[in-house]
Amino acid sequence: MDFNRRQFLLSSVATFAVASLSTPLLAADPIVIGVPTAKSGPVGVADQADWLNGVTMAVEEINAAGGVNGRPLETRVVDIDLLTPEGTVAAFQSLVEGGVQALAHSFAIIPQPAMDVAASNGVPYLNGNTSQASLDLIKSNPKYHNIFQIDVAETYYGAGFVKFLSNQKAAGWKPKNNRIHIVQEQIGYTQVISKATQAAIAATNGEWVQGPITDIQFPVQDWTPVIQAIKEADCGVIMIDHWVAAELASFAQAYVLDPTQGSLVYLQYGPSQPEFLDLAGEASEGFIWGSVIGVYADEKGNAFRKAYQEKYPGTMGMVYTGSGYDTIHILAEVWKTTDPKDFDAVGKAIKAIKYRGVCGTYTFATDTNSPISYPTMTDDADSAQAHLIFQVQDGAHKIISPASLKEADMRPAPWM
Template identity: 50%
Template sequence: MTGKITRRTVTLGIGAAVAAPWIARSAFAASQPILLGVPATSTAAVGAADHGDHINGTAVAVDEINEAGGILGRPLKQVVIDFDPLSPESSKQAIAACIDAKVDAISNPYMLPPLPAMDVSSQYKCPYIHGSANRVSSEAVKADPAKYGHVFLATSAEVNYGWTFPQWLAHAEAKGGWVPKNRKIHIVQEQIAYTQTISKCAQEAIKKDGKFEIARITDIQYPVQDWATVIRELKEVDAGMIIIDHWVAAELAGFAKQFVQDPVPNSLVYLQYGPSQPEFLSLTGPAGNGFCWSTVTGVYADEKGKAFREKYKKRFPGVMGLVYTGFGYDVPYMLKAAWEAVGDPRKFEDVNAWIKANPFRGVCGHYDMNNPYQETLHYPSNGFDDLQVSALDKGQAQYYCQIQDQEHKIIFPDELVETKITPAPWWS
């Protein structure tokens, strides 16, 4: 034997061909794969963009792990289960399919609502790591750890979208780039529990902060096909700050295109989360410039985050989503660390205990779920609960972006900023 390492192509994951070192590694190639169940949709009317990002980010991690020799001498395989994330019954069926496949762990971007699927998973109790930024899921873990101790919310909860809002406003005003024309805030809120919780927490934080006032709250109902009535009301109130508390990218793109044709002059417009999904920029083009959004989990623009962004874009050209691409990438590496520490992926109880006890640093920041909620700690702290931290390296940052020149640029918090807020096209 000369010592030369040749390479051989094997097919793993979701059909992607990957190269693996071949040094008499027939045992690796023939060994039973470790199975990562990924309930994620590519067909549902809502959620396919985020879920597709999650599948792609997972694929990048799976291929890297296998190229490096796998986990405990075994290849890792992604098992994708298509389902409707807005349907409780479909969500339950997706988890049941993972159990039938005897997966070693589950990685899910989100389900709305999350509890029905969690109930099904409790019959199996493999690690269930999800990104449903929904406090009701982590409250269930705290209330019944015997039933849900295998469930981890690897983001902070949606309550932080509301609680952090006044901090961002203060930062935008103090750092320059935005001078509020008045101190009024107009909230446009959708009716699902997720957006209602965000609105409630925003109102709570705004009242506590005392620097702005809620001028009006306008209700909308999914699906929103025409924003003309809402825009007329926005112009009537003429608030300096507008919150569109909705999360569906295609509908927010429709809002953005209608708004720029007849805007509320000099108002700062925040579109909650939806613009993070790649279809928003694809649908809006230049009309998306100037709008702001935030996420409680997303790929940082630091050295680690930029390296991931570069390789992801090389693998998947086009507009890159900044949220579930990184989330999907981080989860397999988190599990890899746990599986290797425990020595056997089938020791579910030990693996779950290791995940809880050991923080993990990924491309989306610092994951620390060692608390009764098993929810990732949130940065920055604003004093609303014990799951917030005052140091970036102790929690996962919620960051705010503004779309500038058809690109997402981080404008808050200071530790992650790429640039400051700039005038929107409808500002004089």
């Protein structure tokens, strides 16, 4: 183990050890972070809870170590209605008017109203929207200069997934045929992913071929017709382009009863939410899923996983837990050298930072104020966030790609 790696690991362990001590009394004025968090609703609640858990862990650790320049961090949490622009605006407006020094939000399903409220006074706003539309706004309008997306756009789900398939072939996997069947939900997020996947398939010049596209509508009451369409198409790869964990668990339970033999089945993102494993149970075995940001299984990532599960027992989310945690540490790092009330100075410091967190390396020195993705956008793993591909193996999520970060090789699923 070289010196830099040993030093990095020791500093990570020390951070978690300090956090276990009682938080010291910090007399200085707190630095307040606004954290909109959906407490109820049909979608997004698990992710928002994961984010808040990660945020809370980071705040407690930082305060246990003396805060930022002697000032404690404090979170101000408000409920948010993710499904209406009015609900989004109300949550963000209450925080901005309350004088928070930053906004940290897992994601807004309707991004622009949230961005407009943050831009109204320039408060730094870090989010995991995973939205090309958000990045287009940042790129085109300077009023959004203090808004930062902590991960890349959803388009990279498509490009990254097809790259993963090609890499698995190169590593020895033999698909039963080269056709890809896409089952797509109708919201903008999943439609963007579907179109990006179709474009990536076309760009392979015949290595992969577009199969049928089957539409579904949330909530999916009955997966039987979808599974029948999948069987009739008999494609080598099946992509379920839907992100709601409970519904993907329902699909998994139905699919394993009547599977398409030999097909690789990819469930887009949703299994990252704890309820997928909890609800799908043994039916989850063998399914593959991915996230453009997620908790690594290296020394730093595993130290975080261990500390998180000690604090929050049960099934752990693999995405927003770590990204929420990292976001607070990014803010704390830039506040060490800036006045938290000087929003533009803080924004410039975020723009310039290179921060290695539990979910990879965050950089924002792009025209979209967002990081870069490995291996789709760069071959340099140390400068980017890895697009992680997981497979459920023995009831747990295991990273199978990229090769430099994998915990296990891809296994044949029970139906393969």
